[in-house]
Amino acid sequence: MGARVTVTSRRPEMLERALELGATDALLTESDWSKALGERVDLVLDTVGAPTFSRAVAALRPGGRLVSVGATAGAEVALDLRDLFFRQISIAGTSMASAQEFADMLRFVSTHEIRPVVGAIYPLDRAEEALEALSANTHFGKIVVSIGGDDGKQTST
Numbered sequence: 001m002g003a004r005v006t007v008t009s010r011r012p013e014m015l016e017r018a019l020e021l022g023a024t025d026a027l028l029t030e031s032d033w034s035k036a037l038g039e040r041v042d043l044v045l046d047t048v049g050a051p052t053f054s055r056a057v058a059a060l061r062p063g064g065r066l067v068s069v070g071a072t073a074g075a076e077v078a079l080d081l082r083d084l085f086f087r088q089i090s091i092a093g094t095s096m097a098s099a100q101e102f103a104d105m106l107r108f109v110s111t112h113e114i115r116p117v118v119g120a121i122y123p124l125d126r127a128e129e130a131l132e133a134l135s136a137n138t139h140f141g142k143i144v145v146s147i148g149g150d151d152g153k154q155t156s157t
Helices: 012-020 033-037 050-059 081-087 099-111 124-136
Strands: 006-009 025-028 041-046 060-068 090-093 118-123 142-146
Touching (some): 012 025, 025 033, 050 060, 060 081, 118 124
Parallel strands (some): 006 025, 041 060, 060 090, 118 142
16 A cells, blocks of 8 residues: 555574565664664554563654554553653554454455454464464464364464
């Protein structure tokens, strides 16, 4: 759709995989994002929270928007309010959508044949292993728990 998409990760191998999947840029989470990109950005979607929040704000152009969609590594952040009013930054949070928006999204995904990257599939009776894999943070893609009885295989799709 013409967007320049930059991803961040603490792990270089994840950055390489993201580039293979079509990301425009890939940066180590600890880097200075706006400096590494050479310019500020319109939008940051942040799932991490506290450890990345200040980098996300600093990376935004005047009039940019930060959307928080999670706080996997911490929910308490510090904010210099001058960043908001001098650069007219917007911060929004979202956790889900209305039932209609969710149905619209599912229709869009189906129409455009969008397939998520799946890192591993576990049968329901191995759900504890799936949670351990999620906690270990060594996977790339979604961890799926199947009620259909998959064998816990790793996938590359």
